[in-house]
Every structure is written in C-alpha cells, then in structure tokens.
Amino acid sequence: MELKSEQALMASWSGQTQPVLSIICLAYNHAGFIRKTLEGFLEQETDFPFEIIVHDDASSDTTPLIIAEYAARYPTVIKPIYQAQNQYTLGVPFSTRLFAQARGRYIAYCEGDDYWTDSRKLQIQVDFLENNRDYVMTYHDAFMFDSKRILRPIHLTGKYRRDASAKELMQGRPISTLTVCFRNVIHELPPELHGVEVLDICWWSLLGAHGKGKFIEAIRPAAYRVHEGGIFSMRTSQQRIRMSLHAYYSLARYYQRIGNKALYDYFLVQVFSHCLALISPANKLQALFTIGQNIAINLFKRISPATSRS
Structure with a gap:
C-alpha cells in the first residue's frame, strides 16, 4: 500500500x-x-x-x-x-x-x-x-x-x-x-x-x-x-519477575504515601507472591515455614498476658 x-x-x-x-x-x-x-x-x-x-x-x-x-x-x-x-x-x-x-x-x-x-x-x-x-x-x-x-x-x-x-x-x-x-x-x-x-x-x-x-x-x-x-x-523469566516485582513494590510505596490502604495491601501481596516465585522449589517450603513461624511468634506475644515483675 x-x-x-x-x-x-x-x-x-x-x-x-x-x-x-x-x-x-x-x-x-x-x-x-x-x-x-x-x-x-x-x-x-x-x-x-x-x-x-x-x-x-x-x-x-x-x-x-x-x-x-x-x-x-x-x-x-x-x-x-x-x-x-x-x-x-x-x-x-x-x-x-x-x-x-x-x-x-x-x-x-x-x-x-x-x-x-x-x-x-x-x-x-x-x-x-x-x-x-x-x-x-x-x-x-x-x-x-x-x-x-x-x-x-x-x-x-x-x-x-x-x-x-x-x-x-x-x-x-x-x-x-x-x-x-x-x-x-x-x-x-x-x-x-x-x-x-x-x-x-x-x-x-x-x-x-x-x-x-x-x-x-x-x-x-x-x-x-x-x-x-x-x-x-x-529477558529470562527470573529477570522479568524481578522487573515486575520492582514495579509492584514501587506502587505499594506510592499507595502507602497517599493513604490508599486497599491498594497498598494488594501490591504488597503481589510483591510477596513474586518473591516466592524467585525462590527455588527446594527452598520455597522452608521459606513459607519460617514466615508462618514468625507470624505465630508475633501473634503469641500480642495475646499473651503481661507477666508481673516480682
């Protein structure tokens, strides 16, 4: 043409x-x-x-x-x-x-x-x-x-x-x-x-x-x-994941600054899922276990009654 x-x-x-x-x-x-x-x-x-x-x-x-x-x-x-x-x-x-x-x-x-x-x-x-x-x-x-x-x-x-x-x-x-x-x-x-x-x-x-x-x-x-x-x-799949992870992290920071908690939370979840995608299958279960353990410890500290000092 x-x-x-x-x-x-x-x-x-x-x-x-x-x-x-x-x-x-x-x-x-x-x-x-x-x-x-x-x-x-x-x-x-x-x-x-x-x-x-x-x-x-x-x-x-x-x-x-x-x-x-x-x-x-x-x-x-x-x-x-x-x-x-x-x-x-x-x-x-x-x-x-x-x-x-x-x-x-x-x-x-x-x-x-x-x-x-x-x-x-x-x-x-x-x-x-x-x-x-x-x-x-x-x-x-x-x-x-x-x-x-x-x-x-x-x-x-x-x-x-x-x-x-x-x-x-x-x-x-x-x-x-x-x-x-x-x-x-x-x-x-x-x-x-x-x-x-x-x-x-x-x-x-x-x-x-x-x-x-x-x-x-x-x-x-x-x-x-x-x-x-x-x-x-x-780019390799790992590189593409890292590039997307950076975008999601940056958006989370932006929405945190302007006070949009729903989008801040959403992009934090995206950051978490992309971080998991970068971890090898052999280490992924261990990473999830460690995260769960830390959450459980922090939760226990919050709900446990304060001990009085003698």
Missing part, C-alpha cells in the same frame, strides 16, 4: 490543525523495524488530526536517519526527538515525560519495533472515548511473533478479553501496551515510580483513578515483535 502524501493525509482532517491524538513512539536501534512502525501510523484513516512524536534514544544504528527521512516527508505530522545520550540507561522515565509534551487529548502508544495492522484503529478508539466519558482508555488484542513465525496468535486470553473496571486498572491489570489509546491525563510519575522498568503497569494503575478500560475486539490485532534487542521480551 502506497502511503498518502502529507497533504492528502491532512485533507481528510477538514482543515483542523490542533491534534486530537498524539502517537508516542520510542525507538532504540530499530533500523530493521521502524519503517513498518511509522507506516502503520501514517496509514491511519481518521477524520481528526494526529501527531507522531518519535523519540530516538541515542541509537547506534541508522534508526535516527530513517526517522529523519520520514520527518522530512511529513514535517507537520512527525515530531522527532533525538537524544545524544541514552536516557534508558540513566533511569529517566522519558516515555511518561512525552505524555506531557503531547498536544493531543488522547495518547496512543507503540514502540519502534512493533506495528499496527488496522488502519481504522485510532478512529474506532477515539470515537469510543469521545462518547463514553466514564472510560479512560481503550485497548485491543495483539499477536506475538519473531523473525520466523507467529509465537502467540492471541495475546489476551480468558478474563483479559473483556473490559476492565477502574479497580482492575488500578491493580495493574495486564494489557497489550502497543494497543492502547487513553486520555492524556498522566503528565508525570510520582517519585516512588522513578526507575521502574515495567512502566505500563504503573500507567494503567494511575489511569484507573480516572475511569474504566474498554476492550475492543473489532480492531485487528497489533504486531508485537520478539527480537534480541527487546527490553522485556528477551
């Missing part, structure tokens, strides 16, 4: 200039993938303006050159940001900072190694959010693939193939990040969440304070690429 020119793309926006939606795209050494990603954005058929903010995190390959090529063809639509020093290694939560720079009242997110397959995706999602103020975000399905084959044709299964309540969002409900479209209401992260690598869990939790989530099955699944440079997908 041949891409429209910028003029043809903007003609469908009926003279509107202020972006209704901002696409946020983070790229790092994605030279082999970024063209497919950008073209998936530019193929979107909408009756509203959108902007594309592409953040290159000091790539060492030709990713910045490819971004610059498309930015030159679509200077009004594509807004590139080029870093001289890699922000990820510095622990800077730059993806969330981009939300504050976005001019759209909605955010759609897709990293530079993934891509969208449905040209009506954004129109469907924005139409829903415009007409349903009690929802803060929409999402759909994705499939997982590598250079050889499709690894998982459906990413969301069972209870996750449905809407999410505000409470479920606040509990960090799993959602395919490359499929989301949400209201632009997160402009900065609480200090407790700085340094968290699995930021999407934190985004959903913060968004849950503003409404519910809508699963839209009618949108074709997006494409989630697994490759050697993937930040999360190529």
Whole structure:
C-alpha cells in the first residue's frame, strides 16, 4: 500500500490543525523495524488530526536517519526527538515525560519495533472515548511473533478479553501496551515510580483513578515483535519477575504515601507472591515455614498476658 502524501493525509482532517491524538513512539536501534512502525501510523484513516512524536534514544544504528527521512516527508505530522545520550540507561522515565509534551487529548502508544495492522484503529478508539466519558482508555488484542513465525496468535486470553473496571486498572491489570489509546491525563510519575522498568503497569494503575478500560475486539490485532534487542521480551523469566516485582513494590510505596490502604495491601501481596516465585522449589517450603513461624511468634506475644515483675 502506497502511503498518502502529507497533504492528502491532512485533507481528510477538514482543515483542523490542533491534534486530537498524539502517537508516542520510542525507538532504540530499530533500523530493521521502524519503517513498518511509522507506516502503520501514517496509514491511519481518521477524520481528526494526529501527531507522531518519535523519540530516538541515542541509537547506534541508522534508526535516527530513517526517522529523519520520514520527518522530512511529513514535517507537520512527525515530531522527532533525538537524544545524544541514552536516557534508558540513566533511569529517566522519558516515555511518561512525552505524555506531557503531547498536544493531543488522547495518547496512543507503540514502540519502534512493533506495528499496527488496522488502519481504522485510532478512529474506532477515539470515537469510543469521545462518547463514553466514564472510560479512560481503550485497548485491543495483539499477536506475538519473531523473525520466523507467529509465537502467540492471541495475546489476551480468558478474563483479559473483556473490559476492565477502574479497580482492575488500578491493580495493574495486564494489557497489550502497543494497543492502547487513553486520555492524556498522566503528565508525570510520582517519585516512588522513578526507575521502574515495567512502566505500563504503573500507567494503567494511575489511569484507573480516572475511569474504566474498554476492550475492543473489532480492531485487528497489533504486531508485537520478539527480537534480541527487546527490553522485556528477551529477558529470562527470573529477570522479568524481578522487573515486575520492582514495579509492584514501587506502587505499594506510592499507595502507602497517599493513604490508599486497599491498594497498598494488594501490591504488597503481589510483591510477596513474586518473591516466592524467585525462590527455588527446594527452598520455597522452608521459606513459607519460617514466615508462618514468625507470624505465630508475633501473634503469641500480642495475646499473651503481661507477666508481673516480682
């Protein structure tokens, strides 16, 4: 499919200039993938303006050159940001900072190694959010693939193939990040969440304070690429558990500070379960026994009558 020119793309926006939606795209050494990603954005058929903010995190390959090529063809639509020093290694939560720079009242997110397959995706999602103020975000399905084959044709299964309540969002409900479209209401992260690598869990939790989530099955699944440079997908299971554990611990600290005991307790349980998952089966029973023993001792001390001194 041949891409429209910028003029043809903007003609469908009926003279509107202020972006209704901002696409946020983070790229790092994605030279082999970024063209497919950008073209998936530019193929979107909408009756509203959108902007594309592409953040290159000091790539060492030709990713910045490819971004610059498309930015030159679509200077009004594509807004590139080029870093001289890699922000990820510095622990800077730059993806969330981009939300504050976005001019759209909605955010759609897709990293530079993934891509969208449905040209009506954004129109469907924005139409829903415009007409349903009690929802803060929409999402759909994705499939997982590598250079050889499709690894998982459906990413969301069972209870996750449905809407999410505000409470479920606040509990960090799993959602395919490359499929989301949400209201632009997160402009900065609480200090407790700085340094968290699995930021999407934190985004959903913060968004849950503003409404519910809508699963839209009618949108074709997006494409989630697994490759050697993937930040999360190529980590070992132990590493992924540790990354998620850190996110849950950070959220527990945040909700403790703001006085939300229910969510503080919920995320502490998640921390506990993830800690158990890191312990080898041989040591897990011993760990549970030790925890139970300590609880029993503390409980006995509380209920035992104080002995008088002679």
